[in-house]
Structure formats: structure tokens, C-alpha cells
Amino acid sequence: MVANDHVDFDAAEGEVHALLGENGAGKTTLSKMLTGLYRPDEGEIVLFGRTVEFSSPRDALDAGIAMVHQHFKLVSPFTVAENVVLGDQRDVGRSFLLRQRAIESRVEELSRRYGLAVDPRARIWQLSVGEQQRVEILKALYQDARILILDEPTAVLTPQEAEALFETIRAMAADGRTVIFISHKLHEVKAVADRVTVLRRGKSVATVPAADATPRSLAALMVGRELETGRRSTERGPTGEAVLELDGVWADGDRGVAAVKDVSLTIRGGEIVGVAGVAGNGQRELAETIVGMRPVTRGAVQVCGRRLSGGDPREAISAGVAYVPEDRLGTGVAPGLSIASNIVLKAYRRSPVSSGPMLRFGRIRDLARGVIDRYDVRTSGPNVPAWQLSGGNLQKVVLAREFSGDPAVLVAASPTRGLDVAGIETVHSYLRDAASTGVGVLLISEDLDEILAIADRVAVMYEGTVVGERDAGTATVEELGLMMAGAGSED
Amino acid sequence: MRIERRLRQPWWLTVVVPVVSIAVAFVLSGFVLFLTGHPPLKSFHRILDAAFIANGALSETVIAATPLAFTGLAAAVAFRMNLFNIGGEGQLYAGAITGAAIGLLMAGSPSPLVFAGMIAAGAAGGALLAAIPALLRAFFSTNEIITSLMLNYVVALVLEYLIFDSHSYLRDTSGFEASVFPQGKTLPDEATWSSWTIHGLVLPLGFLLAIAVATLVWVLYTRTRFGFEVQVIGDSARAGRYAGMRTRRKILAVMCLSGAIAGLGGASQMGDFRHQLDPQGLRQANYGYTGIVVAALARYNPFAVVLVALLLGGLTNAGFTLQGADFPAGLVGVMQGLILFCALGGELFVRYRVRFAW
């Protein structure tokens, strides 16, 4: 598949250059070529006037290009200092023996200079996501990277933390470094970049000075047509009985400490409730607790008035909870199994699909063909393994399966992550359809715009608790952003 | 060189690749023979003759293949769910111990009853042993590779203790020979499993049992809800849990099934072939470990396991038959190893497309 098709762009020393494009436009592939992870099939990369060819990340690092990946590349049992010095071949990193002290003091100095507060002796797994990102930036600075690529860096930050990151970016640019800032968020690009290159379907469509661009003009370039922005149409169906009630729910995270703390929330049939928050504030754990993949340590989860004992996905499924997990490939589907198998992933226990202990393959095939037709899944057949599907088609399979169980509640965790605009619209329309048929939808997303676009109510999570609820029709981004940073309170 | 995952695996690859792998392995073995001054073609001819062609050779090969079929099936059953039970070795010993004990205890009962008792006891012995790593894995997420491996040694030592260093029920303590050279009690005639002869080919009960187990496993894994769950959990344990599957129970069930099949192999050793507990013989045979490679060669397909067991069993049998001054000792292991290496390498061509960019 061609993810990048003749991309042209240039960036100058000391410039903050944004690569803007919707998901799937080829931003990440482009940056992986710049850092030597993939090799371009055609064309060339010219660096400081010289044509370069990278066959490995080492070459790119030597040439002065460093990248902060969307999924951090950190070694979690190592300390910050150890991560920073990893792979380094210059300066204190070149000596055969590790000079722990020297490295630590160097890291401390850099973090002071660029306002990246982090303890060099701390181990990665003890750090928050925001701190881990700082470590990634420190790594690049330590390598003395001339060109720094940041891939969607604000996805894991509060608006306020993002602002601090922009400060760091400006400081780096002032030092003469080039910063390539990859994003699909228009206002961020506008706020931090000097120039913007817009990518669409793997091609660069334009490079414009940020000062001259408006969010509207950028959006038009990005999508190729005028984009309707705005809120969910205010017409709401009548909301029904409470289908999901959380009453003082607590649950532990992976490290054994409480990640969900005293959360109370009610969702009625027919409404979409958004849960906003910066990644890592307990949203994932909350979703997993509701669907039974994580035990409830205190409090109660009730579905349609029936109290769940918790920690048992099968119980939640039979109570009418459907779940679109954040981790599509791996949790939402078994990637190596066929589409057909994944469509009956939950229904295989019930009577039309199996009789007694035996499976009925004819029924499974028919069901799969039906789903592929009805949901327009682009594939060559029901026996194709799930990993071969594109993100959007995969999500269709997951949604189709979850709706087929006649749920009362649908928990959707970041259901549009990584999808292109068409895919996002499909998912949104399915969620709205679900709500209009009386399903209570809990939408967890780090994208405030998404929540404001389709939710009726917004609950904001910070450090495991719901710090406030607002009506989506009247809430402002600034207000919610403050709440996401923990500044908000009930009132 | 670039390696890409195949979007589609042509069916013929799964046939051609193993055949080519075995051919390459023979060529490499020929090299080893040639370099050490043995005539390759003559040696191969003798091996094939001793393994499959000579009078009675095939019957001997079936005997050598039977335990490998059991341990191979045991490994296949567990590996399919990404449960790496490498305790087939110990589970086979455990089945041999319990099978022999029941065979001795039931002396005097009608043969069919004794057979049934030994089969049940062998399966139970293997399953019980496998339950230990299964429980540890299910409740403490302890790595089953290591625990099952450790238990192989524990059971091997227990087996030696029972025969060499104690006055256990299983040890033969009567007679002069037994006092000089410790050995297990010989099972009574009722506990000697039946066999059937077709055109001179002797088919022991154990081998038929292995084929029956292979069929059952195939049905279980491809046609039932249980098998579906195993497939899902094997592919992604999180997806299994997400779908409401009882993953812990499945770990226990699959490990115990795997252990039970290996245990059957042990019972079959007692009932079909050895008729007394023989710690040295069982340990030297390495049935459990070889079974894992049998399963891998067969790509965890139960019927292919039986076929591969016959192939490797044939080589083992030839090795025994030809043991002597003029036949290179260890050649059988070398050939088995090379076949495995080639098959493992060949697997790459089944799963991936290899492109050479010049």
C-alpha cells in the first residue's frame, strides 16, 4: 500500500514546521522514513544541502534527526538517565563504562534549561504519561538533535500541559533547532508553527505560513472540501430509564493502586454521555470496570437495575453491556482469526451459532456475509484474517458485532482513534443510531471536539475521579480544559 | 532482503515446504556423512530399509512412533492455545507410574477391565501433574514453560527413587537378579495390551488409541465451542477475556488435557511395550521433548502429528536396529535435528514472502 505518494516539503533551521493532515494521511509514515525506520521507495531526503539515505535509525540519529513517537519508545524498568543515554555514541555516552553521575547531571542540566522537569533517577514505569513524554524530548535534546519530530505530542496532554510543551518547542527553535510538529489539530498548528505543510491521502497539497492561515482554510486543504464544524444538532430523542448506574465505584489499575476512585455516573437509555480527560486518568480502567474486565473494589455497577458482581465480562455481556475497546486489534478482535470468527466472538455460545457443544459453520458464514453486506465491510470474504482489515473496516466489524447483541449500554473507548474522516463519520453515525434506538452510550475520548460534537453530557475525569459534569450544549473548551487539568470542581 | 507477511497462504506451500525441508535435511546429513568418511547413499539406504522396508521394520517403527504420537499430540493441544507445556516428558513418566501401579493392583481382573483401568490411570496421572503448572499459570501468571520443565526433573527423580532407592510397591524385590540390579515389577499378563496384525503389520492398542485421540482432538479443536475458545485465547488472550470466555478454566482444561494425553503415552509404554517401570529407558528416550518437535513439524495438526511421529519413529527405530560398529552412532539424532531445522526455516516461507532487492 502506498502511504506516501510524492510528498514534498522543506523546513529551515530554527523553524517550527507543522505537518497537518487527518488520520491516515501519511504523517506517521513520512516521519518514520525521516527517522530511518522505513525506507522510501522513491525520491530523496536532503539534509543541510546533502542528499542522505537512511537504512537504519542509527543513520538518522547520526544525521541529527530525532523523533518523539506517538507510542513512546522507552524501556520501562530503566531510569530516566539510562533511557536518555541509550544508544548514544558521543560525549559521556561514548565511554565504555557507564558514567552514571555524569549522565544524570547532564540530564538535569538539560531539563532545567528547557523546562522539562523530571527526576533523572526515577524509573520510567513510575512516571506519568506527561513525564514520559518529557523523557522522550530529553532524549532528543541529549542527542543534540538538529531536527526534532514530534508525532501527535498533545494527544496525551491537557490543554495547559500542551501550552507548556509549546513553550519548550519555541525554546528549542530559538536555539536554532528545527521542530517538525505532526498534528491533526488545527488550532495547535496555528498556535505553535511557523509554516504548515498539509498532507492529504499521502500527498503534500500545500505549504503555507501559519500566520496567514485560518483554521477554516487549513481544514479545507486537509479534507479537500469545506468541513462543517459544530456541535451536535440539538434535537435529542427522549431519554428513557437509567440503563447504567455507577455508584461510588473504585477499581485498581495495572500497578495495583486505585485508578478509578469513587466514580458515580448515570446514563439513561437514548443518551450519549462523553467522558473527557487526558489519557491515563482512569478512563480506560473505568471502561474496563463497567464491562467486567476489571474487578470493582468498592461501590456498585448496575445495568438496567441489576447489580453486577464485577470482574466478569460474561456477566456484563449477558446483562446487556456492549463494549468497543480502545485496543481494537488484540482486544476487540482476535487478529489472527477470520472475520467470520470475530463476528461470532460473543455469539458463539448462543443457540443459532452453536447447538450444544458443536459450532454450526453454515450459520456462522451466513451471519458473517450479512454483516459484511449490511455494514459495507471492504474485504474479499469472511475467511480473511482480521488483521488484514483497515482500521475503519475493523471498527465496523466490532460495532456490528456489539450491536448484534441487542445491548442496553454501549461503552465505546476512543472508537475513532486512527480512523480517517470517512471512518470517523461512520462510527459517529452508528453511535447516534444506537442512541436513537434507546441504547445508553458512554463515549470515552481524549478528543474534546469529538465529545462536544456528539455527546449530550460530558463528564470530565481527572486522576481517577469525575471532577465535574456539564451539558455538552453549553460547556466551553476552556472550562473543560481546566477541569481536565484538575482545576475544576463540582461547582 | 525484505520479509513481508503473506496476505494469503497458498495451500500448496504447506505441502511443498515440508517435503523440500526434508529433502534439504537429507542433503545436509549426506554432507555430514561424506565429511566424516561414510558413504551417504548407502547409509540412507540402510536407514530407509531398517525403518520402513525390511521385514517387520514397519511394525518396529510403529512401536517407536506410538509414544511420540502421544507426546506430539500433547504438545499440539497446548501449543495451539499458546500454552507452552514442555512437561510432556514428566507427564509421560507420571502416566507410566500410575498406569503400572493400576496394572499391578488389578492383577487377576479381566483384561479389558485392566486395560481400561490403566488407560484411565495413565491419563489421570499425566493430567494431575500438568495441573500444577496450569494452576500456577492461571492464578499467579507463573510462566508454564519453566514450571513444567522443572517438574520433568522432579518426576524423573521420583521415578528413580521408586525403582532404585526404595522398597516401593512398584519395585521388583524378589529373586536374585532384582537384588543386584533394581528394576520395576513385571506387569501381569492381564495387563499386557492387545495388538492386531494386518498383513504382517502389528498394530498395538496404544497406536490405535493415539489415532483415536488424534481424531478426538481434531473434532474438539475444529468443530466445537471449546475449540473456538481455544483458538481465540491462543490468538489473543485479551480478546478471549473480552468476549466473556473463562480463560482460567480454559488454561486448566487444556493443560490437563495435554497432560492426560502424555500420560496415556506413559500407560501405553507399560501396557504395550515395556511391561515394567524402567527409569533409565524412559529417560533416555526423551519422548516428551521429541514430541514437541513432532508437533511443531506437524504444524500442530493432530493427524499430521501421527504421520510425523511415524517418520521420526522410523529414524529412531533404524538407529536402534543398525546400532553397531559399522553404522555411525548418533546419525539418527543428527538427521532428526536437521529435519527440524529445515522445517523451522521452511516455516518462514509459508508465513512470509521473502523478497530479494538487489
Next chain:
Amino acid sequence: MNNSLVVVVLASGVLYGTPLLYAALGEVLAERSGVLNLGVEGMMLMGAVMGFWTVERVDGPTPLVLAASIGVAALVGAVMAAIHAFLVITLRANQIVSGLALTIFAGAAGLSSYLGNDLNLAGKPAKHQFQEIFPASWQDLPVIGPIVFGQSLLVYASWVCVVLVALYLTRTRLGLNLRAVGESPAAADAMGVNVSRYRYAHTLVGGAFAGVGGAAFSLSITPQWVDGLTQGAGWIAIALVIFAFWRPTLCLIGAYFFGAFTALPFALQGHGVTLAPELFQTLPYVATILALVLVSSRAARLRFGAPAALGLPYVREER
């Protein structure tokens, strides 16, 4: 005093523990890079047979011949490990299966026995062997005499190796990169560490250590060549690595612990206490299982557990 039970057991624990120690150190290096090699037994047997062959065929002063034989044993071990490395690193084969295949290929009734018989090595006493290097008067010192001074050069060399491997892992840049490769190959790769190269190098060095461990049998413990003379020491070495939480210094303690357990029942018999040696020898294995269960919690596993990428092939391009 030097005939007391404790001293005898400890001294023979050191003797029997030494091949385990070499093999375990090698396996630590391989596993720290993320490569599980279950072929240790096969590599040890190859080291044993080829080390012995060198001693038989090479003429010269004893120290030179022994040095050469250790070199050959290490080389042969590395060559065997190279097969495994190629299969699992380049061809991405299942590490468990490949390691077992290596043991079948090289082990007893495999290549080692083929070569041993073909080179006509069976049943001959070694022409040269490793002997105690300190004068008899030192060896007669109370307690430390037999334990510390009553050993061969192989033992002292193994102590040096433990220190070197431990320092390498914790104090050097290469060691840091190695640990990163075993914990998070993707992170190491992004920082320009060549994952394949590190895995190859340490799997091969691991094989070399196992080869030396095998030679310790044929040139010091037995000292002669018989088919399958390591009697499962390679498997014990694998257990030992886990028992030692992948740490070289704990390997030293563990190796002598395992070695002492082999020796203790026989020593007890000498003191008139009969104890079933087999049941006694199960204790190290049971202890390994218990140790594993104890560190099963997630927090403990981060500190003491296996390298996170152990057993997993690393593929950069897979999306």
C-alpha cells in the same frame, strides 16, 4: 575438620557447580538479549566432545593444550548457538522448538555422540586435565583449603567470568544496550541500537560459555568422554538462570547450591546417614518453582522477572 560434612559438600558443590555456572552465565547473556536457548544441553555436549578431542589430538605442554581445548569447546558451542540464532533471529522461528531441536541435533544420540564415536574418543582417560593449582599445604588449610584452594583453574576462571559479566551488564554502555534490547527492542531500535546484532552476539557468546561448561565435564569432572556425559546439566543451567533472576552473581550462589545438592546425599551416606538422594535432589527444582511463584506479582516481575521481550522475535516493519 576438612572431612567434615559441610566442607566436603561445599567443596564438591563448587566442583559440580562450575559447569553449571559457565552454562548459566552464557544463558544469562542470551536471555538478557531476549533469546531463550533451550539447546544448552546440546551445546555443552558438543563442547565436551570437541574439547576432549583437542586434548587427545594436540601435542604440547599441558597448559597450552588445555587452553586450546577450551578455545575449541567455546568455538563449537558458539557454532551450535549460531544455528539457533539464525533460526530464531533471522528466520523468526519459535525459540522453544528451535532450542529443543538443537538439543536433539547436538545432544546425546545426536552429533556429539556421532563425533565422539567417529573420532574414537570413548572410554579413554584424558591425556591432559585440569588439576588443582595450589600447593598441597594450602589445600590442607582448615575449611577454606578444600573449598577455595582445592580447585582447578576452571573454577577460578569462572569467578573472573562472573565478575566480568556482572560488570558488563550493569556498568557498561554495551550492557545497557543489551538490557534494552531484551526489555524493549523497539525502544532500543529507535535509539539506533542494532537489535539483531546484539542478539546474535550474545546468543553466540552464550553458546561459547555453554561449550566451556561442557568441557569442564570431559576435562575436569569425569575426566573422559562418554556419550551424554553432562547428564542433564544443561537443563539445570536453564533452571539456574531463572533461580538467579537473570543475575550473574546469583548464578554463582545458585550453581554451588545446585551442585551441593547433587553431592550432599552421597556425603551423608559417608557419615552413615541414608537419605534418598533422588528425593533430595528434587529440592532445587522445587525451590526454582517456588521462587518463580514468589516473584509472580507484577511489581516483583518488573524487578526480578524475565526480560520482557524474552522469546519474542523482533520485527521492525510489522504494522
